[in-house]
Amino acid sequence: MSHSERTLLGPGPSNPYPEVQEAAARPLLGHLDPEFLQVLDSVTEGLRAVFGTSNTLTFPVSGTGSAGMEAAFVNVTAPEDVVVVGVNGLFGERMCDVAGRCGATVVRVEAPWGTPLDPEAVLRAHPAPSVIAVVHAETSTGVRNDVAAIAAGKGDALLLADCVTSLGGTPVALDAWGVDLAYSATQKCLGVPPGLAPFSASERAEAALLARPRSWYLDLQQIRRYVVGEGARAYHHTAPTAMIVMLDAALRRIREEGLDEVWRRHEECGRSLQDGLEAMGLTLFAQQGHRLPQLTSVWVPEARLPDGLDEAAVRRLLLDRFGVEIGGGVGPFAGRVWRIGCMGHAARPRTVALLLAALEEVLT
């Protein structure tokens, strides 16, 4: 049993860094092993660096990015709390659903998919929300929202930011911006398989944690006693040790390459991909000036699809012929947009060149 080698240029997962593949082969450690606890401390330090924070409560949630989203909301949202959510894509929609299940009164502030949120509109939406929530990098559209501008006007609210597709790819600066709760995912720009949700909470957020949130599994005060290395480690749930060892390898790799250089590499590859697509005559979906380099959305060129093939068949052809995975659109843009990621280890000139060449060959 083996399987094909893929160049993963969809919206995630991306190809892991080689150091992560190497770490995957190491012998397994227990969650209370002193050697593993050193790895966990190293991961929390590495996450603070990429998140741009000194928050004590910084660690990987034992689930995928959406578990990070749920952990963020469920620990600070009591029934009837007012939560303002910026919605300009699928993950803003998801935030409304998650906050609603916590019993919150959700105030939606919308912008059309493909355009950024208006920070002023988000800040004007309610006079005294307990939480303002926005997606930094909308994976569904390839748009960057201005988290810094929204955080600057948050007032007494907690600012909650989805950094799933931004972390490790483009600048994130929780402390400088004033973000109180942030989560990400390992399978995007961090270059690790899916399964963990890097997470960080400010002191203000910690002070607002519910004593007994609806979720036992995601109860931050209980998890804190294990992940924060102050004295004895209290068992809460068994940490996914193999995944955390892989995340450590990625964070060390990013530190060695240099965070500025990693961001530059993502920026360069994304721009080069977007220029290349436009040079082929394709039309980018996300509004100019607000495009993410690590996640490019482009209109499906209907007139140039090969005879008898729809856009899904073309993606399948790229996969079967070149081993290249790209993503389709979601929500109202399913079947109409492609999403192409250049994230983590896949953010390289050679993957951009491969994708453009393969697309050129497939399209008529």
Add this chain to the structure above:
Amino acid sequence: MSHSERTLLGPGPSNPYPEVQEAAARPLLGHLDPEFLQVLDSVTEGLRAVFGTSNTLTFPVSGTGSAGMEAAFVNVTAPEDVVVVGVNGLFGERMCDVAGRCGATVVRVEAPWGTPLDPEAVLRAHPAPSVIAVVHAETSTGVRNDVAAIAAGKGDALLLADCVTSLGGTPVALDAWGVDLAYSATQKCLGVPPGLAPFSASERAEAALLARPRSWYLDLQQIRRYVVGEGARAYHHTAPTAMIVMLDAALRRIREEGLDEVWRRHEECGRSLQDGLEAMGLTLFAQQGHRLPQLTSVWVPEARLPDGLDEAAVRRLLLDRFGVEIGGGVGPFAGRVWRIGCMGHAARPRTVALLLAALEEVLT
């Protein structure tokens, strides 16, 4: 960066099967890749075999065993529902906490730690509970509870069973017993790193699923549209593909060895370990006739600890000198009991021999 090789004989994680280590090195697949979806289908088939069920909704939850527990309760428990919970260890206690956070009225039926639940007492506890919940193999004590006897008298209630430490080590037969909701974990007898919670729900449980459970991440009706291969796969959250590929390798390994043979191997190793500990003059903790082979609890022999070392220091000595991890006690038995697992790949005569020899050398 590497780390030490361990023989993992604690309460989990156990050492992965070699086939799992091999699978960890394979190239990563995306969660919608046709090759990955074949792996997912293979995993659901393999899980049905070890769970002893034909339940359609059988899949790995994207979290550790406690996420499986939360998924089981949160999808069927509405506020004011009566939930009867058998409590004879830490994980029965945890069930009460999780059910309570769902708003349930929890009826506890206790038995002393180290002894099994009385099935009649569990069944008599309430005339019409909506859920009866029990732990099959109590990892905190090494005791097996009689799930079959409790399931046989469940009436109109749903029977919910924690199979975290039993699955893949001792017989589990959801359909024959009449269990409606069951969850497990990968890092015990299945021989996979921690990070997934195998899960299964009967048709009766599916009919009782809440339309909008408190958890978005663990919403079974939404997850079903992705994991059950009937037509298009609806994206819910990004499946932890690398972990699922590892679980597939373990389930194939178990199928090749034969489930009966795997159970026999666990039984043989556990009995041999327990006989060996008693031959050394140590006293087993769990009541005779109700002991799990895969998880042995033994009183710490205070009089035989080396001068100046407490039980935790002895465990540390086993780790440093022999690379052998065993577990301490929890709850009221912290510092008083050791827990020794022989699970998955670690259920072998050579690990039993190593543990007994190492302990013999360390104790006075």
